Amino acid sequence: GDSVTQMEGPVTLSEEAFLTINCTYTATGYPSLFWYVQYPGEGLQLLLKATKADDKGSNKGFEATYRKETTSFHLEKGSVQVSDSAVYFCALRGAGNNRKLIWGLGTSLAVNP
Amino acid sequence: GAVVSQHPSRVICKSGTSVKIECRSLDFQATTMFWYRQFPKQSLMLMATSNEGSKATYEQGVEKDKFLINHASLTLSTLTVTSAHPEDSSFYICSASGTSRNEQFFGPGTRLTVL
Numbered sequence: 001g002d003s004v005t006q007m008e009g010p011v012t013l014s015e016e017a018f019l020t021i022n023c024t025y026t027a028t029g030y031p032s033l034f035w036y037v038q039y040p041g042e043g044l045q046l047l048l049k050a051t052k053a054d055d056k057g058s059n060k061g062f063e064a065t066y067r068k069e070t071t072s073f074h075l076e077k078g079s080v081q082v083s084d085s086a087v088y089f090c091a092l093r094g095a096g097n098n099r100k101l102i103w104g105l106g107t108s109l110a111v112n113p
Numbered sequence: 114g115a116v117v118s119q120h121p122s123r124v125i126c127k128s129g130t131s132v133k134i135e136c137r138s139l140d141f142q143a144t145t146m147f148w149y150r151q152f153p154k155q156s157l158m159l160m161a162t163s164n165e166g167s168k169a170t171y172e173q174g175v176e177k178d179k180f181l182i183n184h185a186s187l188t189l190s191t192l193t194v195t196s197a198h199p200e201d202s203s204f205y206i207c208s209a210s211g212t213s214r215n216e217q218f219f220g221p222g223t224r225l226t227v228l
Contacts (some may be wrong), residue, residue, distance in 0.1 A: 043119075043206065043220055044208075044220035045218040046216065089156065099145055099162075099217065101147075103157050104156060
């Protein structure tokens, strides 16, 4: 079945460092891919998404490119801030009509000043 | 983005009692709602999917008689944890999607503590 593999955390960075959180997937057809963020004490929020190969999702300085050839959707940010400290989840939704999301395990990011 | 609310945000109950959690879509019609459980430092576990007006579809291993889900209107779904036990203590999250809003929008979650 479909699955998402996400790099394990926790990740600890200094402010203004470069961030990469790896995410790879297995799925039949052409799934939609998502990154969600969960800030401390808050609910999940959609950070960005991509619905077809070579699409780049971007938001708040974060980017991820849908790579069909490597089945990846790595999250990147050029310069992280303390306020980016959160848990990041990679997810996919299969190509069918089913709206069910398949989730990665989440990666905790801590950014130190 | 669309707004989904959950109530209560936190609840503490005694073992053996039942607890109801509400999930509301505030500005769109949610034809489908999802209920998740999140364990500390782990990912979300989908418990069930409910479509308005029909019975919920439960994931394997989730007891439908223990976790009662009702989705009686396009803006409200409820999860009732019946005869709660300490092992049911967790963070419960709902999400909603609709015909005009294909992506899932998440509620802020409900922290359940069973003593």
